[in-house]
Amino acid sequence: xxxxxxxxxxxxxxxxxxxxxxxxxxxxxxxxxxxxxxxxxxxxxxxxxxxxxxxxxxxxxxxxxxxxxxxxxxxxxxxxxxxxxxxxxxxxxxxxxxxxxxxxxxxxxxxxxxxxxxxxxxxxxxxx
Amino acid sequence: xxxxxxxxxxxxxxxxxxxxxxxxxxxxxxxxxxxxxxxxxxxxxxxxxxxxxxxxxxxxxxxxxxxxxxxxxxxxxxxxxxxxxxxxxxxxxxxxxxxxxxxxxxxxx
Amino acid sequence: xxxxxxxxxxxxxxxxxxxxxxxxxxxxxxxxxxxxxxxxxxxxxxxxxxxxxxxxxxxxxxxxxxxxxxxxxxxxxxxxxxxxxxxxxxxxxxxxxxxxxxxxxxxxxxxxxxxxxxxxxxxxxxxxxxxxxxxxxxxxxxxxxxxxxxxxxxxxxxxxxxxxxxxxxxxxxxxxxxxxxxxxxxxxxxxxxxxxxxxxxxxxxxxxxxxxxxxxxxxxxxxxxxxxxxxxxxxxxxxxxxxxxxxxxxxxxxxxxxxxxxxxxxxxxxxxxxxxxxxxxxxxxxxxxxxxxxxxxxxxxxxxxxxxxxxxxxxxxxxxxxxxxxxxxxxxxxxxxxxxxxxxxxxxxxxxxxxxxxxxxxxxxxxxxxxxxxxxxxxxxxxxxxxxxxxxxxxxxxxxxxxxxxxxxxxxxxxxxxxxxxxxxxxxxxxxxxxxxxxxxxxxxxxxxxxxxxxxxxxxxxxxxxxxxxxxxxxxxxxxxxxxxxxxxxxxxxxxxxxxxxxxxxxxxxxxxxxxxxxxxxxxxxxxxxxxxxxxxxxxxxx
Ligand SMILES: [Mn+2]
Ligand SMILES: [Mn+2]
Numbered sequence: 080x081x082x083x084x085x086x087x088x089x090x091x092x093x094x095x096x097x098x099x100x101x102x103x104x105x106x107x108x109x110x111x112x113x114x115x116x117x118x119x120x121x122x123x124x125x126x127x128x129x130x131x132x133x134x135x136x137x138x139x140x141x142x143x144x145x146x147x148x149x150x151x152x153x154x155x156x157x158x159x160x161x162x163x164x165x166x167x168x169x170x171x172x173x174x175x176x177x178x179x180x181x182x183x184x185x186x187x188x189x190x191x192x193x194x195x196x197x198x199x200x201x202x203x204x205x206x207x
Numbered sequence: 208x209x210x211x212x213x214x215x216x217x218x219x220x221x222x223x224x225x226x227x228x229x230x231x232x233x234x235x236x237x238x239x240x241x242x243x244x245x246x247x248x249x250x251x252x253x254x255x256x257x258x259x260x261x262x263x264x265x266x267x268x269x270x271x272x273x274x275x276x277x278x279x280x281x282x283x284x285x286x287x288x289x290x291x292x293x294x295x296x297x298x299x300x301x302x303x304x305x306x307x308x309x310x311x312x313x314x315x316x
Numbered sequence: 317x318x319x320x321x322x323x324x325x326x327x328x329x330x331x332x333x334x335x336x337x338x339x340x341x342x343x344x345x346x347x348x349x350x351x352x353x354x355x356x357x358x359x360x361x362x363x364x365x366x367x368x369x370x371x372x373x374x375x376x377x378x379x380x381x382x383x384x385x386x387x388x389x390x391x392x393x394x395x396x397x398x399x400x401x402x403x404x405x406x407x408x409x410x411x412x413x414x415x416x417x418x419x420x421x422x423x424x425x426x427x428x429x430x431x432x433x434x435x436x437x438x439x440x441x442x443x444x445x446x447x448x449x450x451x452x453x454x455x456x457x458x459x460x461x462x463x464x465x466x467x468x469x470x471x472x473x474x475x476x477x478x479x480x481x482x483x484x485x486x487x488x489x490x491x492x493x494x495x496x497x498x499x500x501x502x503x504x505x506x507x508x509x510x511x512x513x514x515x516x517x518x519x520x521x522x523x524x525x526x527x528x529x530x531x532x533x534x535x536x537x538x539x540x541x542x543x544x545x546x547x548x549x550x551x552x553x554x555x556x557x558x559x560x561x562x563x564x565x566x567x568x569x570x571x572x573x574x575x576x577x578x579x580x581x582x583x584x585x586x587x588x589x590x591x592x593x594x595x596x597x598x599x600x601x602x603x604x605x606x607x608x609x610x611x612x613x614x615x616x617x618x619x620x621x622x623x624x625x626x627x628x629x630x631x632x633x634x635x636x637x638x639x640x641x642x643x644x645x646x647x648x649x650x651x652x653x654x655x656x657x658x659x660x661x662x663x664x665x666x667x668x669x670x671x672x673x674x675x676x677x678x679x680x681x682x683x684x685x686x687x688x689x690x691x692x693x694x695x696x697x698x699x700x701x702x703x704x705x706x707x708x709x710x711x712x713x714x715x716x717x718x719x720x721x722x723x724x725x726x727x728x729x730x731x732x733x734x735x736x737x738x739x740x741x742x743x744x745x746x747x748x749x750x751x752x753x754x755x756x757x758x759x760x761x762x763x764x765x766x767x768x769x770x771x772x773x774x775x776x777x778x779x780x781x782x783x784x785x786x787x788x789x790x791x792x793x794x795x796x797x798x799x800x801x802x803x804x805x806x807x808x809x810x811x812x813x814x815x816x817x818x819x820x821x822x823x824x825x826x827x828x829x830x831x832x833x834x835x836x837x838x839x840x841x842x843x844x845x846x847x848x849x850x851x852x853x854x855x856x857x858x859x
Binding site for chain 2: 128129130133146149150151153154155156157158159160161162163164165167168169170171172173
């Protein structure tokens with residue numbers, strides 16, 4: 080066994096449950112479907128302070144982003160207006176550590192869709 | 208935070224009626240999260256852009272709520288339908304009550 | 317060893333090295349990861365190069381005798397010396413140095429004599445890695461490479477010259493600077509400076525060359541030096557570019573890549589329609605291409621040691637066949653091109669006295685390549701421990717840097733060949749045992765993550781004064797155990813602070829003397845370097 084036993088760069092469980100709470104608040108505990116929402120994020124963040132995120136959910140009225148490994152999970156909510164050309168938006172977010180980014184779409188029929196993407200935040204510094 | 212806040216947007220100059228176009232926006236803002244401490248160990252108060260809206264001829268395209276996890280110099284990309292010639296209006300709302308606006312005209316042929 | 321005499325008996329000729337049965341209608345010439353090595357050098361290939369996940373046991377993760385067995389390479393043969401480790405010092409005595417861009421020029425001229433419109437492609441890591449390259453901010457390499465008349469290039473370490481200098485040099489290039497994955501960071505748009513591809517009309521057909529720069533530049537290298545740019549793998553954009561060039565009439569799609577081998581192999585299964593990937597960054601050299609999906613992947617080594625020639629038969633809208641050869645540049649066998657030799661000497665002339673100053677000698681083989689350590693890096697770690705008065709040393713797991721064989725002088729040039737960079741300051745700081753573990757786990761996952769898209773293509777950070785166990789098959793956070801302070805034999809205490817010296821930090825505010833000065837001072841004090849060939853401070857399992 081190891082001389083050093085440590086938690087790694089992965090998220091603390093407390094943060095993850097904060098995210099669950101925040102999602103429950105948004106959805107009222109409704110069931111979360113999958114497949115009608117796409118969340119695009121880099122596998123590895125080039126810079127944890129500005130990570131490009133794209134969400135797309137045809138038929139959504141709004142999409143909310145959460146960062147499950149940040150001290151505060153809420154990131155942003157996109158509310159789509161009558162002249163929105165698609166239910167698609169991109170932004171850049173701060174990630175404190177390697178974690179799951181979660182997107183929840185509220186659909187026109189009142190149901191919810193969820194997508195998750197893991198983004199690695201690394202110290203880096205080597206190369207070929 | 209009123210000083211040095213500069214909005215920039217990319218909107219095509221022309222479009223066909225009913226066309227869907229891509230819009231990109233940036234605003235220079237430090238987005239102080241309220242999580243950081245200064246050299247004396249005091250928490251630096253939160254100061255962020257908390258809302259962004261894009262409208263066309265008075266109708267809404269997108270209305271975004273921002274939290275401190277949005278990066279410095281908030282960036283958004285989204286799509287809009289352009290039914291007729293007119294003007295996009297972009298508005299950013301600062302925690303300190305300031306409101307920043309910029310607009311772009313688009314010609315429908 | 318006994319192979320040295322065998323080596324000497326196998327007389328090698330330039331004609332043999334260049335021999336090629338011209339094929340098809342188009343020729344590609346690939347050279348990559350030169351790391352500013354203008355002159356012939358020694359370069360020992362790795363004996364430890366572990367593959368993980370689906371690449372366990374697959375080339376290029378096969379080394380030494382196993383590698384020779386796999387390719388039917390005879391022990392003691394020129395191919396043994398060029399392509400694999402094992403009895404390196406003795407074979408080096410027999411076969412001599414490799415590389416030298418004046419010899420490379422001879423080879424390229426010979427190929428062009430055969431096929432005048434051959435396409436010469438440089439895979440990047442060209443403007444980095446030597447004293448003269450550092451002092452001239454890449455100008456020496458630009459001058460010499462321009463004389464070779466490449467048709468296109470892509471990038472990695474070049475960006476560590478800083479974006480202003482990169483822009484200045486790229487704007488001066490008489491050939492294409494490609495990178496479909498080099499984007500403007502502010503608006504997330506392609507850049508004008510680095511177009512995604514270039515179309516060539518050769519042999520009655522159209523060939524598209526798409527550039528792929530190193531995807532993880534701002535992570536593996538200091539992002540603050542080139543904040544205007546974003547990179548990434550960008551599979552979707554690569555696929556879009558393949559469709560675009562096909563629609564524009566390309567009958568053959570070539571990717572000039574600095575992804576690293578395993579990333580290329582995966583990309584070939586994700587992106588359809590690529591015929592050929594010319595592979596760089598991970599410094600692998602294979603005598604024949606690897607087929608991944610429908611794509612041929614050719615890795616062409618490093619440090620000017622190899623040139624790959626690929627002849628293609630392109631007809632009726634597609635690539636029908638190929639013939640290739642990885643040409644080892646044996647510097648005693650290939651006649652230097654006189655014009656190029658003069659041009660190289662002209663670049664070096666202002667610096668000759670500094671370059672050639674003898675700092676010490678080595679009675680041991682000094683090499684770098686290997687997943688966990690090499691004798692050059694052991695020496696650098698020793699220098700950090702001693703000169704910076706530290707308990708633990710950390711040295712980056714880079715794959716560039718020539719070898720020295722027993723009996724050689726160590727010149728200032730040799731030290732710069734394994735240390736030169738634009739962020740070479742040797743820091744001295746305190747780190748807790750806990751943070752040291754986080755560092756080792758983090759780097760290990762960038763090398764041994766089973767998904768190649770998480771691999772950045774270097775080797776494990778080298779440690780001095782610190783031993784550990786690593787189970788490469790475990791996930792991040794669970795690979796590293798038994799961390800030990802070697803000076804006392806005690807287990808590393810997560811809560812205690814340790815004095816750590818290291819170099820090549822990606823942080824902007826790093827302070828300390830330059831690493832080459834630290835190493836020079838250490839070697840000067842030693843006089844003659846004797847390396848321990850069996851550094852066993854890292855115990856590896858899960859292979
Ligand atoms: Mn390289
Ligand atoms: Mn590289």
